[in-house]
Amino acid sequence: MRNVQPLLTTRWCMKKRTRVRPEDFDVELLMAAAREGRLLIEEPEKEIDRDEVVRQVRAYLERIRPWVTKTYATVIDLLWDDIFNCIELMAVMMPKPKARKCRDFDKYGVMRIIGVLREHGVYKHDVDCKYIAQLEQTDKDCSYRSYLGKGLERELLIKIREIVAKNTF
Numbered sequence: 001m002r003n004v005q006p007l008l009t010t011r012w013c014m015k016k017r018t019r020v021r022p023e024d025f026d027v028e029l030l031m032a033a034a035r036e037g038r039l040l041i042e043e044p045e046k047e048i049d050r051d052e053v054v055r056q057v058r059a060y061l062e063r064i065r066p067w068v069t070k071t072y073a074t075v076i077d078l079l080w081d082d083i084f085n086c087i088e089l090m091a092v093m094m095p096k097p098k099a100r101k102c103r104d105f106d107k108y109g110v111m112r113i114i115g116v117l118r119e120h121g122v123y124k125h126d127v128d129c130k131y132i133a134q135l136e137q138t139d140k141d142c143s144y145r146s147y148l149g150k151g152l153e154r155e156l157l158i159k160i161r162e163i164v165a166k167n168t169f
Helices: 005-011 027-035 050-067 076-085 087-093 107-119 128-136 143-149 154-166
Strands: none
Touching: 050 076, 050 087, 050 107, 050 128, 076 087, 076 154, 087 107, 087 154, 107 143, 107 154, 128 143
16 A cells, blocks of 8 residues: 555645545545545535424424413414514524534524513413423423523514514404
């Protein structure tokens, strides 16, 4: 086997990344780089399906349907449809590319929206721990609980107020 070390340091150095063309592809070089931990393969970013995120959030919200107040019990689905149709609010719920915990949807964003809806009387005002226990279906405390009271940015808060006012009879 030939010595590939000098070639690896110039070609596969982590400080200097170069693209490999098909005609430069060398299996031995590739295997040596992989053994040394110098191989970097960039994965293409996956397209996040908006409809899948909406479906996941709806399934998540079904767990707290018993806490919807009587005033909004008949229009809760319409209210959430309006929230899902708002581009800015939907962006809060979309998963971030490098998220480790929230891969299906951004639970932190959903918790913030639930917290605002709770303050506007859509959901019963109950202890945060009960919401988390029902949503996460566990008795353990988690980091999402603090986001129920965080609220949203002013522009998003105004949009939620409009949606809640529109769906109030």
